[in-house]
Amino acid sequence: MRRTLVRIALVLIGLLAAVAIYAYQQVTSLDVERVTDDVHVLYGLGGNVGVLATGRGAVIVDSMTFRMQGAHIREVAEKVGRGPIQAIINTHYHRDHTHGNPAFAAGTKVWATQRTRDYLLHFDAPYWEGDAAGTLPNQIFDDVHELSVGGKTIRLQHLGRGHTGGDLVVLFVEDRVLHTGDLVFNGRYPNIDLEAGGSVREWIETLDRVMALDFDRVIPGHGPVTDREGIRAFQRFLRELWTLAEQGAREGKSLKETLALPGLTADAGYREIAVPFVFRLDRDFVIRRAWEEATGAVTAADVPVSPVH
Numbered sequence: 001m002r003r004t005l006v007r008i009a010l011v012l013i014g015l016l017a018a019v020a021i022y023a024y025q026q027v028t029s030l031d032v033e034r035v036t037d038d039v040h041v042l043y044g045l046g047g048n049v050g051v052l053a054t055g056r057g058a059v060i061v062d063s064m065t066f067r068m069q070g071a072h073i074r075e076v077a078e079k080v081g082r083g084p085i086q087a088i089i090n091t092h093y094h095r096d097h098t099h100g101n102p103a104f105a106a107g108t109k110v111w112a113t114q115r116t117r118d119y120l121l122h123f124d125a126p127y128w129e130g131d132a133a134g135t136l137p138n139q140i141f142d143d144v145h146e147l148s149v150g151g152k153t154i155r156l157q158h159l160g161r162g163h164t165g166g167d168l169v170v171l172f173v174e175d176r177v178l179h180t181g182d183l184v185f186n187g188r189y190p191n192i193d194l195e196a197g198g199s200v201r202e203w204i205e206t207l208d209r210v211m212a213l214d215f216d217r218v219i220p221g222h223g224p225v226t227d228r229e230g231i232r233a234f235q236r237f238l239r240e241l242w243t244l245a246e247q248g249a250r251e252g253k254s255l256k257e258t259l260a261l262p263g264l265t266a267d268a269g270y271r272e273i274a275v276p277f278v279f280r281l282d283r284d285f286v287i288r289r290a291w292e293e294a295t296g297a298v299t300a301a302d303v304p305v306s307p308v309h
Contacts, residue, residue, distance in 0.1 A: 162183045192290065
């Protein structure tokens, strides 16, 4: 009996060690892809990071999930961006796009919409206490703001609700590359943050405004680099999803009944995004969120609106 318990304990220790090694590899691993001569995308555990090389150094879009990742992102960005970090842009408030910020120097210019800063302080306040407060968004705007850094033009725009109520897109003007943050998931099931102002119905119209911008390549929040057709494909998925949810609401169907409805086909080949025992973004998740919006089962949290800094 004692030997059996020892063997079980050793197996458990081995499994825990394997999980720890896998987790460490995921957190410390970054894949780098060149989009243009001056734009790169970094893939890892979290949202895609855009890096723009300018005549003065690097501008980055988002910072992934952990401070350790932020340190690695900083190292890689300064190399491919040919100089020190000039600014961080946070497309929205979720931790897989912002929690790497504290790895950068306190006082670094961090751009975001006012609504994103408000969401950070409302939903995620404990993380931003202490030294992390030095990399909260400190350069705030509402609708449109244009930066000029080292001969490069960077246009930041909030075009409406979608993934959250505060999403922005980043246009690297000279390179004709658009970083959409999580307004676009390429081949992945999206998160739909109704509590923070997200909306499937309005997301579709927001993407119409995104498509009116002048760009060729697209860095999505999750999934591989794409183009205009990638946005159109994601928009078709959202239209089908909303049509399905509206039908369920109109006919008074339960969530279970709505999940069984036909009509959602544009997600063929989509991959789920999941962290075991934490969350899972899959087909059932997106239908549930759309049904909750269509039936009014979930409404946005009452987040105080701050004046723009």
